[in-house]
Amino acid sequence: MKTTRNPFASALFLSLATLTLIASHEAKGVVYTWTGTTDTNWATAGNWSPTGGPPDANADTALFNATGSGRSNPIVSASTDVGQISFASNATAYTLGGTGQFRINGVGGAGSEGIVLANGSANQIISAAIRIDANQIWNIGGTSTLTVSGIVSENNNNASSAETVGDLVI
Numbered sequence: 001m002k003t004t005r006n007p008f009a010s011a012l013f014l015s016l017a018t019l020t021l022i023a024s025h026e027a028k029g030v031v032y033t034w035t036g037t038t039d040t041n042w043a044t045a046g047n048w049s050p051t052g053g054p055p056d057a058n059a060d061t062a063l064f065n066a067t068g069s070g071r072s073n074p075i076v077s078a079s080t081d082v083g084q085i086s087f088a089s090n091a092t093a094y095t096l097g098g099t100g101q102f103r104i105n106g107v108g109g110a111g112s113e114g115i116v117l118a119n120g121s122a123n124q125i126i127s128a129a130i131r132i133d134a135n136q137i138w139n140i141g142g143t144s145t146l147t148v149s150g151i152v153s154e155n156n157n158n159a160s161s162a163e164t165v166g167d168l169v170i
Helices: 007-026
Strands: 031-034 057-064 078-086 101-104 112-117 122-124 129-134 136-139 145-148 152-154 160-164 167-168
Touching: 136 145, 136 167
Parallel strands: 031 057, 057 078, 078 101, 078 112, 101 129, 112 136, 122 145, 129 152, 136 160, 145 167
Antiparallel strands: none
C-alpha cells in the first residue's frame, strides 16, 4: 500500500512550527539592570546585571534604578536594539547619551511600552538618537519629566504615543 502525504498539511505544520519558535524566542527577553560597576560604556558587560548584558535584543529591557556606583551617564556608541528602556520609581537622574542609536522595539512588539518612567522616578534625559522600530507607547508617570534631545526617527512608518501624567520634552 502506497502512502501519500498532503503537501498543504506539511507546509502548514512547518509554518506553525516556525511561528512557534519565533514567538518563543521573542518572549524570552531579559531584564538587564544598569549597575555602572565598570565604567560608563553601555556595551561593557560588567555594567549590567545579570551577566550576559548589555541588552541588545528586541525583547530585552534596560532597567535603570538607584545607582550604587554613581555612574548615571551610560554612553552608547553603536546602534543598539532594545525592547524597552525603563526607569524604576527609585531611579536617580540618568543621561543616556553618546553617538550611537537606540533602536526601540517595545517589549511584546507593536503597541507595547518602549520607554517607561515609573511614578517617583527622577527626571531623565536621553540625548542619544532613537529609532522607533515598532508602534509603541512611552509611559511617563507622576511628576517625572523625560527629555529627549537626540534625533528621533521611525522605521517603516511606525509611531509612538505618550501616555503621560508627567512631562515629555522633545
